[in-house]
Amino acid sequence: MEKNKCSVDIVHNGKDAWDYISQGKFDVVVLDIMMPEMDGLEVLRKMRDSHDATPVMLLTARSEIEDRVAGLNAGADDYLPKPFAASEFIARVKALGRRSLSYTESLISV
Numbered sequence: 001m002e003k004n005k006c007s008v009d010i011v012h013n014g015k016d017a018w019d020y021i022s023q024g025k026f027d028v029v030v031l032d033i034m035m036p037e038m039d040g041l042e043v044l045r046k047m048r049d050s051h052d053a054t055p056v057m058l059l060t061a062r063s064e065i066e067d068r069v070a071g072l073n074a075g076a077d078d079y080l081p082k083p084f085a086a087s088e089f090i091a092r093v094k095a096l097g098r099r100s101l102s103y104t105e106s107l108i109s110v
Contacts, residue, residue, distance in 0.1 A: 004090050014038025018046055026054050028096045033060035033071065041074050048075040055096035059084075 001008045009026075011017045014035040021029060021043070029047070031040035044056055055077040060067065063081035071079045077099070078092055 001090065001093070004094075006090075006093070012036075014040060014043050018043045021047060021052070021054075022050065028093050029054050029056045030093065031056060031058055033058055033062060033067075041071065044071075044074050044076060055099055057092060057096060 009020065009024075011020050012035075014031075015037040017031065017035065017040075018038060031043055033040040035043075040058055040060070044058070047054065047056065056075065057078040057080060058071045058076045059080050059082060060071070061082045068079045068081070077096055080089060080092060
């Protein structure tokens with residue numbers, strides 16, 4: 001992500017993810033569903049319950065249709081099953097970022 005000029009903050013479990021998300025403002029949140037301490041779906045539900053409209057992508061090894069539907073119904077904006085191509089992941093994150101109300105393209109012209 002950083003090679004593609006994206007700023008990235010990383011946490012390693014769902015509880016820390018929720019604490020981090022609830023204290024800041026992000027353009028896009030990427031959550032793994034199977035995180036320790038609190039799963040990604042619970043973090044997502046807490047975000048939506050607190051009226052956080054930040055675009056969210058769920059990553060998971062769960063690729064069944066029922067799992068995708070559950071993630072999208074929980075409030076995810078995108079769902080990407082593992083394994084995935086890095087180029088697709090980056091393109092999807094950038095697309096979600098463009099949906100943000102505060103999006104402005106990072107282009108400077110002189």
